[in-house]
Amino acid sequence: MTLDGKVPGGPIEQKWDSYKGHINLVSPANKRKHTIIIVGTGLAGASAAATLGELGYNVKSYCIQDSPRRAHSIAAQGGINASKDYQNDGDSDWRLFYDTVKGGDFRSREGNVYRLAQLSGNIIDQCVAQGVPFAREYGGGLANRSFGGVLVSRTFYARGQTGQQLLLGAYGALMRQLNLGRVKIFPRREMLDLVIIDGRARGIVVRNLITGEIEKYEGDAVLLATGGYSPVYYLSTNAVNSNASAAWRCHKRGAYFANPSFTQIHPTCIPQSGEHQSKLVLMSESLRNDGRIWVPKEVGDKRAANDIPENERDYYLERMYPAYGNLVPRDIASRAAKRVCDEGRGVGATGRAVYLDFADAIKRLGEQVIREKYGNLFDMYENITGENPYRVPMRIYPAPHYTMGGLWVDYNLMSTIPGLFVLGEANFSDHGANRLGASALMQGLADGYFVIPFTLGHYIAGAKLSAVNTDNDAFKEAVDNVQKGTQKLLSIKGSKTVREIHRKLGNIMIQYVGMSRSEEGLKKAIEEIKRIKEEFWTDVNVPGSADTLNKSLEMAGRLADFLELGELMARDALNRNESAGGHFREEYQTPEGEALRDDKNYSYVAAWEYKGKEKPQELHKEELEFEYVKESQRSYK
Amino acid sequence: MSKNITVYLKIWRQEGPDSRGKLVPYTVDNVDPDMSLLEMLDVLNEDLTKKGELPIEFDSDCREGICGTCGLVISGIPHGKKKGIATCQLHMRNFKDGDVITIEPFRAKPFPVVKDLVIDRSAFDRIIAKGGYISVNTGSAPEANLIPIPKETAELAMDAAACIGCGACVAACPNAAAYLFVGAKISQYCLLPQGHPERKIRVRAMVGQMDAEGFGDCSNHAECQAVCPKEISIVNIARMRREYLKSLWP
Numbered sequence: 013m014t015l016d017g018k019v020p021g022g023p024i025e026q027k028w029d030s031y032k033g034h035i036n037l038v039s040p041a042n043k044r045k046h047t048i049i050i051v052g053t054g055l056a057g058a059s060a061a062a063t064l065g066e067l068g069y070n071v072k073s074y075c076i077q078d079s080p081r082r083a084h085s086i087a088a089q090g091g092i093n094a095s096k097d098y099q100n101d102g103d104s105d106w107r108l109f110y111d112t113v114k115g116g117d118f119r120s121r122e123g124n125v126y127r128l129a130q131l132s133g134n135i136i137d138q139c140v141a142q143g144v145p146f147a148r149e150y151g152g153g154l155a156n157r158s159f160g161g162v163l164v165s166r167t168f169y170a171r172g173q174t175g176q177q178l179l180l181g182a183y184g185a186l187m188r189q190l191n192l193g194r195v196k197i198f199p200r201r202e203m204l205d206l207v208i209i210d211g212r213a214r215g216i217v218v219r220n221l222i223t224g225e226i227e228k229y230e231g232d233a234v235l236l237a238t239g240g241y242s243p244v245y246y247l248s249t250n251a252v253n254s255n256a257s258a259a260w261r262c263h264k265r266g267a268y269f270a271n272p273s274f275t276q277i278h279p280t281c282i283p284q285s286g287e288h289q290s291k292l293v294l295m296s297e298s299l300r301n302d303g304r305i306w307v308p309k310e311v312g313d314k315r316a317a318n319d320i321p322e323n324e325r326d327y328y329l330e331r332m333y334p335a336y337g338n339l340v341p342r343d344i345a346s347r348a349a350k351r352v353c354d355e356g357r358g359v360g361a362t363g364r365a366v367y368l369d370f371a372d373a374i375k376r377l378g379e380q381v382i383r384e385k386y387g388n389l390f391d392m393y394e395n396i397t398g399e400n401p402y403r404v405p406m407r408i409y410p411a412p413h414y415t416m417g418g419l420w421v422d423y424n425l426m427s428t429i430p431g432l433f434v435l436g437e438a439n440f441s442d443h444g445a446n447r448l449g450a451s452a453l454m455q456g457l458a459d460g461y462f463v464i465p466f467t468l469g470h471y472i473a474g475a476k477l478s479a480v481n482t483d484n485d486a487f488k489e490a491v492d493n494v495q496k497g498t499q500k501l502l503s504i505k506g507s508k509t510v511r512e513i514h515r516k517l518g519n520i521m522i523q524y525v526g527m528s529r530s531e532e533g534l535k536k537a538i539e540e541i542k543r544i545k546e547e548f549w550t551d552v553n554v555p556g557s558a559d560t561l562n563k564s565l566e567m568a569g570r571l572a573d574f575l576e577l578g579e580l581m582a583r584d585a586l587n588r589n590e591s592a593g594g595h596f597r598e599e600y601q602t603p604e605g606e607a608l609r610d611d612k613n614y615s616y617v618a619a620w621e622y623k624g625k626e627k628p629q630e631l632h633k634e635e636l637e638f639e640y641v642k643e644s645q646r647s648y649k
Numbered sequence: 650m651s652k653n654i655t656v657y658l659k660i661w662r663q664e665g666p667d668s669r670g671k672l673v674p675y676t677v678d679n680v681d682p683d684m685s686l687l688e689m690l691d692v693l694n695e696d697l698t699k700k701g702e703l704p705i706e707f708d709s710d711c712r713e714g715i716c717g718t719c720g721l722v723i724s725g726i727p728h729g730k731k732k733g734i735a736t737c738q739l740h741m742r743n744f745k746d747g748d749v750i751t752i753e754p755f756r757a758k759p760f761p762v763v764k765d766l767v768i769d770r771s772a773f774d775r776i777i778a779k780g781g782y783i784s785v786n787t788g789s790a791p792e793a794n795l796i797p798i799p800k801e802t803a804e805l806a807m808d809a810a811a812c813i814g815c816g817a818c819v820a821a822c823p824n825a826a827a828y829l830f831v832g833a834k835i836s837q838y839c840l841l842p843q844g845h846p847e848r849k850i851r852v853r854a855m856v857g858q859m860d861a862e863g864f865g866d867c868s869n870h871a872e873c874q875a876v877c878p879k880e881i882s883i884v885n886i887a888r889m890r891r892e893y894l895k896s897l898w899p
């Protein structure tokens with residue numbers, strides 16, 4: 013099957029407007045006759061639910077947490093991009109578009125990215141109107157800071173809690189619709205299967221996480237906004253409940269999974285301290301505005317940071333990338349950190365860390381200014397490590413953080429299953445092979461507030477949907493499927509805990525499908541993952557029963573899916589015989605060690621079709637065309 | 650590098666909302682001081698699983714103090730005695746070898762126990778639904794910089810908006826009052842000009858729902874402020890009271 017991204021024709025600046033001018037609309041009186049199921053209440057899901065409620069649809073909104081407000085988006089720290097050009101520093105929709113396509117190493121779809129840039133300003137307007145307390149200048153205008161991979165200052169922020177404030181804005185809008193009766197919320201529900209009737213997504217099956225009951229819900233369309241899959245690496249900066257299950261189960265029902273190996277390992281995280289660790293904590297990219305990254309020049313220099321004189325330090329990013337310095341994109345910064353640690357110049361007890369030093373910034377601006385800008389991040393660091401970053405440099409190391417891959421969607425955000433739409437981090441669309449900082453919040457909110465209201469209406473108006481209810485056989489089959497899965501997990505009663513096996517998977521993933529990949533390593537990973545999968549299905553011990561709150565059972569179900577997804581990630585990475593963005597194949601690099609793309613052979617989206625249990629997925633390609641930004645070797649020198 | 654320690658835990662176990670709970674003793678050896686308290690519980694749960702016992706159910710998600718999911722009463726104090734952090738940010742280096750630690754759920758009538766340490770805080774959602782927002786539909790917002798907002802005002806609004814909705818304020822209050830939670834939201838929107846059109850109906854609706862949920866009244870103990878992981882000030886309660894009184898006059 014050739015995949016059609018359905019990007020409208022015409023000049024790139026006019027595509028979205030002309031699309032909006034030509035689509036089908038649903039009349040206000042008819043909207044209330046349509047029920048829309050929205051899974052996920054992060055920025056993408058909450059903004060979509062609120063907006064579709066406002067438009068008059070009947071919305072049902074689901075999430076795993078006890079409240080929609082606790083979706084993982086709440087943890088985003090640094091900021092959200094928009095091409096407002098408030099700083100008068102040369103920003104524009106075009107430049108945001110250009111930076112994003114280039115930052116993604118030319119593996120995203122131009123039409124989608126341009127739309128994202130065009131909508132970015134509306135997001136800020138919307139959020140300010142909602143009362144999001146963004147940082148401001150003394151004159152009362154909105155403040156900005158810089159993030160990696162760009163030369164302008166276009167990031168809006170609310171201290172180190174931008175995701176929290178944006179999500180509380182969207183959650184407020186959602187709760188307002190709840191109060192008005194347009195939206196119903198279903199917290200503590202985990203979607204475990206998708207129901208397809210007459211070839212269209214018409215419902216979901218969820219587990220009530222309190223009672224254990226399996227519940228069925230029907231609708232006219234299903235929107236998936238279930239976030240990313242970084243916890244496939246076990247340790248990541250994501251919340252511990254972040255998972256791939258909803259997306260993966262849809263994949264098994266026919267939704268293609270695109271570019272699964274495109275994952276982002278974020279350069280500035282607090283290094284792991286021990287085996288017991290359950291997650292890694294991010295230190296926001298915004299710190300690279302003022303912090304300088306370095307390691308000792310000499311291999312094995314064990315002196316304390318402050319005892320190493322200036323001329324014996326290697327500020328390697330400033331040295332290698334003078335134009336962008338400490339603000340190179342994430343993939344480049346992470347790889348450079350790995351490289352200096354591999355050389356034996358890493359710091360800290362394990363040697364897997366580099367310094368992020370604020371001494372110069374404190375000298376230049378004073379401790380007070382640094383405290384105002386980053387105080388909560390510094391406190392967080394000190395609380396976790398027991399070290400005071402105002403006095404000694406932070407120690408940081410890359411950690412899995414974001415997944416550019418996800419379910420394949422077209423310009424309408426619709427997957428290969430008609431009526432199944434995918435929003436936010438769960439889809440693959442806008443960030444190519446590497447996401448720039450502060451662009452995920454932008455994409456989630458663009459999808460939910462401004463894209464889906466149009467594209468969903470277009471689908472509903474044109475689909476001629478017949479009425480369905482949950483007595484349909486397709487629902488029965490899905491419920492059976494879920495119940496069987498649960499019973500199987502509970503019946504194994506082996507000797508390993510879910511966490512033990514998850515840690516094993518994580519070790520393999522980070523070692524072979526992490527920052528640096530090779531043919532040999534990937535082949536090994538595929539074998540190892542198969543072995544771990546076997547171990548899981550024969551020797552896991554899931555305690556308790558299905559008819560009650562049982563977090564071990566939840567985690568086991570998610571791990572079962574990660575095991576399958578992990579294998580596909582390795583296979584996707586093996587298929588892509590080039591390096592692009594976060595996907596770095598050791599065999600394909602420039603003499604300076606930079607990623608070497610192969611545009612002739614790999615300028616495509618790899619979308620994988622599920623072919624059944626124990627059968628390999630089939631690859632479909634969506635060829636990418638670059639009409640506006642010429643593909644070139646990325647340079648941040 | 651500091652030495653590993655042994656701690657003696659007493660943990661609240663309760664099968665379901667209607668069953669009787671009790672404190673059950675557990676000993677955890679070889680605790681790395683760099684672990685967080687929740688990671689220590691993870692390790693304990695793995696041991697229990699291996700021994701064929703049921704693991705202790707507790708909620709947590711982001712594990713960096715921002716989602717508000719976790720919340721335990723640790724030796725009598727919601728989120729433990731270290732100031733300005735949520736339960737997930739409490740590290741074992743704050744305990745000594747041999748310490749006895751009691752771990753219980755947040756207790757308040759409007760927060761019924763679901764199982765073990767997991768509680769139901771949906772009352773907070775219902776309060777927010779009554780007015781914890783500015784009624785602006787998507788697409789109808791003016792250009793963001795049209796409304797200048799003094800930096801100090803934005804900072805004060807942010808101080809209030811930082812609330813993570815964990816419910817520690819309620820758990821710490823002898824009256825199980827939710828004044829700090831509601832006051833923080835009211836403050837955010839009465840400080841910012843965008844919130845002014847609805848300020849009267851907002852405060853009445855939210856306070857009305859707060860009462861209907863069975864939260865108690867504030868009698869100025871300030872325990873809420875003392876345990877708040879975001880150190881939100883009771884000034885926000887005073888602001889809410891003023892807003893409420895003002896809302897009663899035309």
Ligand SMILES: Cc1cc2nc3c(=O)[nH]c(=O)nc-3n(C[C@H](O)[C@H](O)[C@H](O)COP(=O)(O)OP(=O)(O)OC[C@H]3O[C@@H](n4cnc5c(N)ncnc54)[C@H](O)[C@@H]3O)c2cc1C
Binds near residue numbers: 077090438453
């Ligand atoms: C620590 C951290 C900091 C970050 N900082 C920034 C930043 O500064 N700027 C930026 O742009 N990006 C940042 N990001 C990335 C960004 O936060 C995420 O990409 C984005 O918030 C994802 O939003 P989402 O709506 O797609 O999904 P999420 O917010 O992850 O929400 C997923 C939702 O789906 C629900 N869900 C999942 N599975 C199921 C299921 N099976 N059944 C029912 N419900 C389910 C969850 O309950 C949740 O409601 C950061 C990420 C991390 C980890």
